[in-house]
Amino acid sequence: MTIDTKHDDLQSLRIDRSAGPPEEVGSPWARRYIVIGISVVVLLGLGTLGYRLFGGDAPEVEVTRASVESSEIGGTILSATGYVVAHHKISVNSKVTGRVKWIGVEKGDKVKEGQVLVRLEDDEFRAQYNQARGSADSARAYVEELEHGSRPEEIAQTQHNLDEARATLVNDKLTLDRTRQLFSQGVLSKQALDDATAKYEADQQRVNSLEKVAQLSKLGPRAEEIARAKGALAQAEGQAAYAKSLLDATIIRAPVNGTILDRTAEKGELIISQLAAGSVVTLADLNDIQADLDIAQDDFSKLGPHTKAVVTVDAFPDLKWNGVIAEISPEANRQKATVEVKVQILNPDSHLRPEMNTTVHFLADENKNVGNQPTGAFVPSAAVRDAGGSKFVLIAYDGKAMKRNVKIISQRSGGFLVNGLNGGEDVITTAPPTLKDGDKIKIKGQS
Numbered sequence: 001m002t003i004d005t006k007h008d009d010l011q012s013l014r015i016d017r018s019a020g021p022p023e024e025v026g027s028p029w030a031r032r033y034i035v036i037g038i039s040v041v042v043l044l045g046l047g048t049l050g051y052r053l054f055g056g057d058a059p060e061v062e063v064t065r066a067s068v069e070s071s072e073i074g075g076t077i078l079s080a081t082g083y084v085v086a087h088h089k090i091s092v093n094s095k096v097t098g099r100v101k102w103i104g105v106e107k108g109d110k111v112k113e114g115q116v117l118v119r120l121e122d123d124e125f126r127a128q129y130n131q132a133r134g135s136a137d138s139a140r141a142y143v144e145e146l147e148h149g150s151r152p153e154e155i156a157q158t159q160h161n162l163d164e165a166r167a168t169l170v171n172d173k174l175t176l177d178r179t180r181q182l183f184s185q186g187v188l189s190k191q192a193l194d195d196a197t198a199k200y201e202a203d204q205q206r207v208n209s210l211e212k213v214a215q216l217s218k219l220g221p222r223a224e225e226i227a228r229a230k231g232a233l234a235q236a237e238g239q240a241a242y243a244k245s246l247l248d249a250t251i252i253r254a255p256v257n258g259t260i261l262d263r264t265a266e267k268g269e270l271i272i273s274q275l276a277a278g279s280v281v282t283l284a285d286l287n288d289i290q291a292d293l294d295i296a297q298d299d300f301s302k303l304g305p306h307t308k309a310v311v312t313v314d315a316f317p318d319l320k321w322n323g324v325i326a327e328i329s330p331e332a333n334r335q336k337a338t339v340e341v342k343v344q345i346l347n348p349d350s351h352l353r354p355e356m357n358t359t360v361h362f363l364a365d366e367n368k369n370v371g372n373q374p375t376g377a378f379v380p381s382a383a384v385r386d387a388g389g390s391k392f393v394l395i396a397y398d399g400k401a402m403k404r405n406v407k408i409i410s411q412r413s414g415g416f417l418v419n420g421l422n423g424g425e426d427v428i429t430t431a432p433p434t435l436k437d438g439d440k441i442k443i444k445g446q447s
Contacts, residue, residue, distance in 0.1 A: 058440040062430035063396050066377045068423030075364040076310075078302045079412050080341075082293035084313065084356040086284030087344070090256065092117065093279050094271045095249035096125065105281060107263050111254040118265060118280055120250040129243035136236035143229045162210040169207050172200040258283040261354065289348050290326060291358045294338035296381075296414050303328075307362050309343050314357040322346045323360065376409045377421035382429040384408070384416055391418070394435065396426040396443055403437035 098120035105117050179196040182188040262282040265271060271280060291311050295303065309323040326344035333340070343360050345352065383393050384406070391408055394401045406420035421427075426443075428435070435441070 058399075058442045059432050059435060060442045060444050061396065061401070061428045061435070062444050063426040064380055064383070064429050066379050066395075066421050066423055066425045066427045068377055076361045077364045078295075078299050078362045079359060080293045080295055080299075080362070080414075081357065081359050082291050084345075084352055084354055084358050085290055085292045085342075086261075086286065086354050087288040087290050088256075089261070089282065089284045089354075090258070091279035092252060092255065092281045092283065094118075094120065094252060094273060096120065096246050097273045098122070098125075098250055098271055100265050100267050100269050100271060103263070103265055103267055105260050105263060107260055109260045111258060111260060111283065113254055113257050115254045116251055117254055118252040118271075120252075120271065122247055122250040125243070125247040125250055129240065129247045132236070132240035132243040136233070136240040139229070139233040139236040143226065143233050146226045146229050158210070158213050162207070162213075165203065165207045165210050169200070169203040172196070172203045176200045252280060254283065256283070256285060258285045284354065286352070286354075287348060289345050289352055289354065291323060291343040291345060291360050293341045293343065293360055294333070294336060295341050297332060297337050297339060299411065300339050303341065303362060309363060310361045311343065311345055312359050312361070313352065314359075316351050319351060321348065321352070325362075376417040376419050377423045377425075378412060378415055378417055379406075379421070379427050380415040380429050383427040384418070393418075393421070394428040394431065394437070395421075396428055396441060399440055399442075401428060401431070401435055401437060401439045401441050 100118060101121045102119040103117070105111060111117065176196045176199075179188055179193050183190065183193045260281055260283050262279075264282075265280045291309075303325060305325060305328065307325045309325070311321040311323045312319065323343040323345050325341060327342040329340035332338065379393060385392055385394070390405060392403050392405045395404055396402075404420055404425075406418040409417040409419060411417075428441070430444075431441070
């Protein structure tokens, strides 16, 4: 291939820039859709940014639900809410540490006083009791032996030994006399005389000792010895009684008539003594129950020591029970500004159970003419605001605070019964003092 030919080929590969731009591909409508899409995205971003910039200053508030309250109970001077509680709730513990051998109750069972609830393994405790009882029996036998003194046979034996020693002493005296005579005649040696003298003196000492023994056997043991033996007996009996109490404690019985509220033990489980652990079972007499209430200090003056009441529970709103104030706490709760009051329920039945929510309507004295309690909505005290003598509340609706004028019907424990609300509104209870009608808000706990 010639050089000219190669030059021509290279020239054909160059871009011809003299020609105009190529025609654009695609429809004009496609470009419009793209522009519109980009515009929508930009607007959404700007909207979100604006919401964050201008909505972030909305104050955070706390709300509570206004509840409808009505009562057909005449003469009500105060209503308060609380819980049903057992007057006496008993936690049954174990005095000893042991493994559960048998348990005979379930939650909800009714039991009688003295009924066996739980049995623990008792082999070790029974062995300890038998050992202590044996020691006590031995100490008791020794005291009886001392108190009864020596038996006639023992006294006779002691006297026989004394008589025998005396006879031997007489014989030794004769031997000593003969030995002295023969020694003086030169027949016996000085050693023979010394032996006879020593034997006589030894027998003399034995006679003296046996005379004391015979005398003591007739007098009996000393009072101090008997007292010491009785002290040892008392100690042994105390140890046996203690061992018996531990053995008896392996059987756990019901202390009173009642109903089992809770059972925490199972067969084979190790139960720790009450000094280190909780209860085995919990029981209470459900015929002796109360309503436990916290009464606001502002309302406390309305109640007396024996104010009568009508008790209702949320679970059975159509049922009512009579009650009377049975206990008023001698001190107030400074944090909650309340006083604890317990109302004795006079006619309890199987509908009432501990820890149920309850409402107690305290009644005026019979000689006071008080009409039926009107119907309204209950709101906390913190929700009611004042403007020139007019009462109003702020409710949370659609992200804003809305003002509702209300009229206070009556005071309740911790709040007011008001007109002007239908019930179910989210009433603002905690908010900045400057919050007003129409302001944007954020509810605490909600995003």
